[in-house]
Amino acid sequence: xxxFQYARASDVSDAVRQIAADPEAKFIAGGTNLLDxxxxxxxxxxxxxxxxxxxLKTVEETKDGGLRIGALVPNxxxxxxxxxxxxxxxxxxxxxxxxxxxxxxxxxxxGNLLQRTRCYYFYDTATPxxxxxxxxxxxxxxxxxxxxxxxxxxxxxxxxxPSDMCVALAALEAKVHVVGPSGERVIAFADFHRLxxxxxxxxxxxxxxxxxxxxxxxxxxxxxxxxxLKIRDRLSYAFALVSVAAALEFDGDSIKDARxxxxxxxxxxxxxxxxxxxxxxxxxxxxxxTFKIDLARRAIVxxxxxxxxxxxxxxSSKKIR
Ligand SMILES: Cc1cc2nc3c(=O)[nH]c(=O)nc-3n(C[C@H](O)[C@H](O)[C@H](O)COP(=O)(O)OP(=O)(O)OC[C@H]3O[C@@H](n4cnc5c(N)ncnc54)[C@H](O)[C@@H]3O)c2cc1C
Ligand code: SF4
Numbered sequence: 001x002x003x004f005q006y007a008r009a010s011d012v013s014d015a016v017r018q019i020a021a022d023p024e025a026k027f028i029a030g031g032t033n034l035l036d037x038x039x040x041x042x043x044x045x046x047x048x049x050x051x052x053x054x055x056l057k058t059v060e061e062t063k064d065g066g067l068r069i070g071a072l073v074p075n076x077x078x079x080x081x082x083x084x085x086x087x088x089x090x091x092x093x094x095x096x097x098x099x100x101x102x103x104x105x106x107x108x109x110x111g112n113l114l115q116r117t118r119c120y121y122f123y124d125t126a127t128p129x130x131x132x133x134x135x136x137x138x139x140x141x142x143x144x145x146x147x148x149x150x151x152x153x154x155x156x157x158x159x160x161x162p163s164d165m166c167v168a169l170a171a172l173e174a175k176v177h178v179v180g181p182s183g184e185r186v187i188a189f190a191d192f193h194r195l196x197x198x199x200x201x202x203x204x205x206x207x208x209x210x211x212x213x214x215x216x217x218x219x220x221x222x223x224x225x226x227x228x229l230k231i232r233d234r235l236s237y238a239f240a241l242v243s244v245a246a247a248l249e250f251d252g253d254s255i256k257d258a259r260x261x262x263x264x265x266x267x268x269x270x271x272x273x274x275x276x277x278x279x280x281x282x283x284x285x286x287x288x289x290t291f292k293i294d295l296a297r298r299a300i301v302x303x304x305x306x307x308x309x310x311x312x313x314x315x316s317s318k319k320i321r
Contacts, residue, residue, distance in 0.1 A: 002038070005047040009054060012179055012213060018049045020181045020209040027051050027211060029072060030106035032099075033115040040123050042116075042132055052108075056213055059083060065219035068177075071110030071212045075165065076101065078109060087221040090247055093228040093312055094168035100237050110212035113166060113176065113192065114204065117159035117267075118239050120144065130156045131200045138200075146288040147241065150296070152266040157200030158286060161193055161268050162239045168228060170269035171245040171261040174217050180210035189215075193268030200267070222247035222259065227306035229299055230263075240264035242296045244303035260304070265296055 009015035009027075019025055026045035028034050029052055037043040056070035059081050067083060078084055079095035099107065121127045121139035128137035140148055140158050148158045166189075174189040193204050206212065225248040232238040243263035249256045262270040265283075283293045306312055 002041070002044050002046075004038075004045055006050065007047065008050045012054060012056075012211060015049060015051050015054065015211050016179055016181060016209065018047075019211065022047050023208060025049055029108035029111040030074070032103050032107050033111060037116060037123075041125050042123060051211065056110075062216060066217045069109055069215045069217065071108060071214055073109045075099070075104040075107040075109070075112060079104065087223055088168075088172065088217060089223055089312065090221075090226040090228055090245055091165070091168045091172065091217075093226075094164045094230075094243075094245060097228060097230040097240075097243070098164035109165075109215055112163055113169075113212060113215070114206070115163055116203065118147065118162045119159040120147075122159065131159060131196075134199070134201045141286065144288060145286040147239065147264075148286060148289050149266045150283040150285055150289060150292050151262075151270050152195040152268070153284060154196045154198065154200070156198055157196035157267070159196065159200065159267060160264055161203070161266070162264075163269075164228070164230060164240065164243060164263060166193070167243055167245045167261050167263035167269045169215060169217075170271045171247050171259040172217055172221070173259075174215050176206075176212060177214040177216060178206060178210045178212050180207055184213075186216075189269075190271055196267045203267075220249070220257070222249060222257075225250065225307045225310055227303040227312045229303040229306065231295060231299055242292055242299050244296075244299045245269075246300070246303035246307040248304070248307045260300065262296060262300075265292060 009018060024045060025047035028048045028050050056072040058070050060068045062068050075095050079092045085092050119140055121129045122132050127139040130136060130138050138157055149160045170189050176187045176192050178185055194202055227246045230240050230243040232240050240263050242265060245261045247259040285293055
């Protein structure tokens with residue numbers, strides 16, 4: 001472990017003031033990702049600014065009929081919140097498909113958005129990794145890449161974003177509220193996470209001196225016809241090989257609105273309004289993950305069928321509080 005200073009933020013303005021004053025500082029919320037990365041010597045902040053005491057733990061109605069979720073609402077509380085379960089069960093299912101009950105109790109909404117990739121080489125400081133050390137190379141492209149991306153890759157990085165919750169938030173067209181030294185701004189979820197391009201060390205469009213304060217859900221929740229389908233090596237406590245958030249709204253027998261987002265296949269939740277075939281027409285497999293292209297196609301069909309039938313998957317995990 002490296003030596004670091006520890007400070008608590010007294011309010012959002014104080015948090016922004018502290019992070020803007022020290023480019024080597026990091027916020028800590030639940031700590032479930034950041035502390036692991038510090039123990040592995042991947043993240044080396046000189047100062048931790050603890051934001052866990054800030055008043056960002058409520059779920060409130062918005063004037064547009066949606067919900068505003070505070071950045072510090074724990075993943076468990078969010079998944080089991082009555083308004084989320086009733087109006088946004090897709091989000092509830094996706095959260096409960098991730099991690100373990102203990103981790104979900106600690107993990108925060110904002111921290112989930114900013115969790116880092118699970119690429120093995122990113123965690124292994126003995127290997128080159130452009131995301132960890134820009135310009136050093138990518139060990140995964142010609143290495144073991146079974147868990148890696150098939151869409152939106154670059155010659156610099158083929159990592160995937162590991163979150164389940166974010167796949168549902170992308171499908172629901174959430175918005176991210178952030179505050180920085182020049183005030184508040186709102187980022188559409190589709191624009192929040194980045195593709196790797198030449199700069200894979202940047203996961204999102206959040207600036208280093210900004211804090212996430214809330215995630216806003218629009219009124220449309222797709223509460224009747226939805227499915228979060230997560231395909232993984234083990235039934236629990238494993239990251240997605242491929243996941244699909246499917247949400248449909250019917251007008252009689254016709255589909256009025258459809259949302260389809262993939263997880264486990266790209267550097268960000270992969271949202272594309274095109275149909276299934278077109279969705280994966282640009283997919284590119286690497287030595288160990290070409291199977292993901294077929295797996296993703298089949299998972300899409302299954303998730304859409306489940307959504308249309310109103311028989312969502314991932315309910316089994318709901319038994320574990
Ligand atoms: C063993 C294990 C298995 C897991 N399995 C899954 C899984 O299957 N699916 C899944 O989705 N997730 C999984 N996770 C990830 C887990 O969901 C994340 O670690 C968690 O959501 C991160 O939240 P946190 O509050 O602990 O973040 P922290 O670790 O505190 O912070 C993470 C990052 O976010 C930054 N940050 C936190 N809050 C804010 C904020 N409000 N504004 C700006 N920056 C902020 C921190 O500076 C840090 O860089 C797993 C984690 C572990 C350890
Ligand atoms: S895929 Fe990305 S995170 Fe993994 S080794 Fe390559 S550059 Fe690093």
